[in-house]
Amino acid sequence: MNDNPCPDVQLELYRRQVEVRVFEKRAYDLFLRNLVKGTSHLSLGQEAIAAGFGTAMRRDDYTFATYRGHAHTLVRGAPMAAVMAELLGRDSGLMGGKGGSMHLTSVEHGVMGSYAIVGAHLPIAVGAAWSAQYRGSGQAAVCFFGDGATNIGAFHEALNLAAVWRLPVVFVCENNLYMEYTPIASVTAVPRPAADRAAGYGLDPLVVDGNDVEAVYGVARAALERARTGGGPSLVEALTYRHGGHSRADPGKYRPAREVEEWLARDPVSGYRERLLRRGIPAKILDDIDTEVRAAVDAATDAAEAAPPPAPERLLSQVWTDGGSSWRN
Amino acid sequence: MAQLTYRDAVRRGIAQEMRRDERVVLIGEDVAAAGGVFKTTPGLLEEFGPRRVLDAPISEQAILGAAMGAAMTGLRPIAEIMFSDFLAVCWDMVANEIAKTRYMTDGQVSLPLVIRTANGGGLRFGGQHSQSVENWAMAVPGLKVVLPATPADLIGLLAAAVRDPDPVLVLEPKALYPVRGEVPDGELLDTLGRARVLRTGGDATLVAVGAMVPRAVTAAERMAEQGVGCTVVDLRSLVPLDVRTLLDAVAGTGRLFTVEENPRLCGWGAEIASIVAEEAFPALRGPIVRITTPHIPLPSADTLEDLARPSVSRITDTVLKALG
Structure with a gap:
C-alpha cells in the first residue's frame, strides 16, 4: 500500500519548500547589502512545516504566524514581490512598509498577521476559530509559534480556552531547540515543550518530524479534519532546526558544531528532493521548479528594489477605519 | 422616560x-x-x-x-x-x-x-x-x-x-x-468624541470625566450659591477628544480646572492643559489648575480613600482659592 500523497501534492510540497528556501536566502543576501533594515528572522531549515501546513489548508483557513513568518505568509500564496518589498520598506510592500519583516499580513490570502510579541497570537487565533465556529463557516485557524512560546502565559490561556470551547484551531509548535539564544531544554520543565503540556488541556501529545514535509502534511490534514468536524483543537510539536541564528544579529555560535552538522544533514528541502528522485520523479521536473522559483524570486527582488519608498502620506494613515489618525476635532 | x-x-x-x-x-x-x-x-x-x-x-x-x-x-x-x-x-x-x-x-x-x-x-x-x-x-x-x-x-x-x-x-x-x-425610551445611539456642557458660568471652567462629573457639578452648584459661576464640561470621551467644546468653554471663563480621578502624573488633564496652553493662551486669565488623586496607589480604608480622590469640598476649595 502506498501512503504517499498524490504526485501533484508531492510537487506542491516540494515547490513551496523551494520557494521559502530561495526567498529566505535572498532575504539574507539583501540584509548583507543593507537593503533590509531592522531585524529579520529566517525560516531556513524550517521550511517543511510551513509548506506542509500551507498545502493542507483550505483557501479560506486562517494563518497566524510569528515574527519568523516569511515562510507562513508565502505558502498561503501572498505575492512574493509585495513580501519582498515589505522587507525592503517600500511603497509596494504588503503593508505599505508599515509592518516590516516581523508583521507580514495578507488577509486576502488568509494570513491574519505575524505577531512579534511571543505567544500573543495564540489567543487571537482562538478568537478567529471561535468566530468560524460561531458563523458555522467550516474554517480552521492554524497558529504557528516557536518552542519559546510554550513558557509564556498566553500559550496556556489559549490552549485551555480552545479546548473548553472545542474550537477549530491547530496550534503548531516549531521546536527548533532554542528559544532565541538559549537551549529550550535548559529553561523548560519537560522534555517536549509543547507535546508534554498537551495532557494539561485534555489533548493528545502529537510530535512530528518537522523536517519531513510529508509527515507534516499528514499531521496537518488530520488536525484540520478534526477541527472541521467538531473535534476541537490540536497541539502539534514539529521538531526542526534553524540553519542560521535566531535573527539577523545572531550568528548562532552557542550551538555545538556537531549538532549543527547533524541537522544540516537532515535538510528538509534537499532531503525531499532526494526522496522524490528515488520515487522516480524525473529530475527535470524538479529542476524546472527550481528554475521557476529562482526566476520568481529574482523578479520579486528586482521589483522591490525598483519600488519607491512609502509615500509620506502613509505615515498618518490607517490608524482608524476612516483611513486617518485624528484623535481630536 | x-x-x-x-x-x-x-x-x-x-x-x-x-x-x-x-x-x-x-x-x-x-x-x-x-x-x-x-x-x-x-x-x-x-x-x-x-x-x-x-x-x-x-x-x-x-x-x-x-x-x-x-x-x-x-x-x-x-x-x-x-x-x-x-x-x-x-x-x-x-x-x-x-x-x-x-x-x-x-x-x-x-x-x-x-x-x-x-x-x-x-x-x-x-x-x-x-x-x-x-x-x-x-x-x-x-x-x-x-x-x-x-x-x-x-x-x-x-x-x-x-x-x-x-x-x-x-x-x-x-x-x-x-x-x-x-x-429616554427606545433605542439610544450617541456619538463618540462629543463633550457635553452641563452648566454654564462665567468665572471658571471645570472639566471632568466619569465619576468626577457629578462631583464637579455638585461643586459648581455650591460655588454658585456663593456667587461664583462655573461652566462644567463632561468630556465623555478622551479619544476622540472634543477640543472645540473645551476651547469654547475656556474662552467663556478664562480659567480652567481639570477634575481627574487618575493619579497625578500624565493624567488626562495634563494633555488638556497642554492643548489649552498652546491654543487658548490669550483667553486665560490665570493658571490652569489640575485637581487629581495624589500620585499614590489608592488606599483601602474609607477615610484615606476619600482623602485621595477629588471630593466636592476639595474641588470647591481649590477653585475658590485659585480664583481668589
Whole structure:
C-alpha cells in the first residue's frame, strides 16, 4: 500500500519548500547589502512545516504566524514581490512598509498577521476559530509559534480556552531547540515543550518530524479534519532546526558544531528532493521548479528594489477605519 | 422616560445592541450565568443564549485575544474585563495587538470590538481594584477611550462603541453603578468624541470625566450659591477628544480646572492643559489648575480613600482659592 500523497501534492510540497528556501536566502543576501533594515528572522531549515501546513489548508483557513513568518505568509500564496518589498520598506510592500519583516499580513490570502510579541497570537487565533465556529463557516485557524512560546502565559490561556470551547484551531509548535539564544531544554520543565503540556488541556501529545514535509502534511490534514468536524483543537510539536541564528544579529555560535552538522544533514528541502528522485520523479521536473522559483524570486527582488519608498502620506494613515489618525476635532 | 441605575443601563445597552446585530457577542468572567460581579449583565444569557453570552476562564489575555481574533473575522465582540486594574494583565493585547494591528497592516485588519471595564475607586477595594486607568489607555495610539458618566450616556455611547469600526475601551465608573438617572425610551445611539456642557458660568471652567462629573457639578452648584459661576464640561470621551467644546468653554471663563480621578502624573488633564496652553493662551486669565488623586496607589480604608480622590469640598476649595 502506498501512503504517499498524490504526485501533484508531492510537487506542491516540494515547490513551496523551494520557494521559502530561495526567498529566505535572498532575504539574507539583501540584509548583507543593507537593503533590509531592522531585524529579520529566517525560516531556513524550517521550511517543511510551513509548506506542509500551507498545502493542507483550505483557501479560506486562517494563518497566524510569528515574527519568523516569511515562510507562513508565502505558502498561503501572498505575492512574493509585495513580501519582498515589505522587507525592503517600500511603497509596494504588503503593508505599505508599515509592518516590516516581523508583521507580514495578507488577509486576502488568509494570513491574519505575524505577531512579534511571543505567544500573543495564540489567543487571537482562538478568537478567529471561535468566530468560524460561531458563523458555522467550516474554517480552521492554524497558529504557528516557536518552542519559546510554550513558557509564556498566553500559550496556556489559549490552549485551555480552545479546548473548553472545542474550537477549530491547530496550534503548531516549531521546536527548533532554542528559544532565541538559549537551549529550550535548559529553561523548560519537560522534555517536549509543547507535546508534554498537551495532557494539561485534555489533548493528545502529537510530535512530528518537522523536517519531513510529508509527515507534516499528514499531521496537518488530520488536525484540520478534526477541527472541521467538531473535534476541537490540536497541539502539534514539529521538531526542526534553524540553519542560521535566531535573527539577523545572531550568528548562532552557542550551538555545538556537531549538532549543527547533524541537522544540516537532515535538510528538509534537499532531503525531499532526494526522496522524490528515488520515487522516480524525473529530475527535470524538479529542476524546472527550481528554475521557476529562482526566476520568481529574482523578479520579486528586482521589483522591490525598483519600488519607491512609502509615500509620506502613509505615515498618518490607517490608524482608524476612516483611513486617518485624528484623535481630536 | 425611565429611571435606571447605571448598572441596569449597562445591561440595557448591551441587550439593545445584541438584539439589533447577530454579530454582537459578550465574553467575560462571570458575565453569563452569574450576571456579572457588579450585576451589570443579568438576564443576557437567558435572552441570547450560551452561544452569544459566554463565561470565560480567568484568562484576561485569552478574553481580549479571543475578542480580537473574532473581530478581525466578522464578529463584533464586547469583552468585559472585570476590573480595569486587570487590564495590566492583558496590556499586551490592548496596547500591542488590538490598538496597533490596523496601522501595522496598513488597514487590512479592522477591529470592531468593545472592551468594557469597571474603573475607578470609591468602593474601598484597595490598590488593585480601584485604579483609574484612563491615562494609561489614552496614551496608546489606535484605541478610543470613552467614559460615560450617566445611565443614558452609557447606553448611547456603548451603542456607538459597538457600532464603531475601531476598538473602543469603555470605562464604567464603578462608583456610579448604583446611581440612577433619566433614560429616554427606545433605542439610544450617541456619538463618540462629543463633550457635553452641563452648566454654564462665567468665572471658571471645570472639566471632568466619569465619576468626577457629578462631583464637579455638585461643586459648581455650591460655588454658585456663593456667587461664583462655573461652566462644567463632561468630556465623555478622551479619544476622540472634543477640543472645540473645551476651547469654547475656556474662552467663556478664562480659567480652567481639570477634575481627574487618575493619579497625578500624565493624567488626562495634563494633555488638556497642554492643548489649552498652546491654543487658548490669550483667553486665560490665570493658571490652569489640575485637581487629581495624589500620585499614590489608592488606599483601602474609607477615610484615606476619600482623602485621595477629588471630593466636592476639595474641588470647591481649590477653585475658590485659585480664583481668589
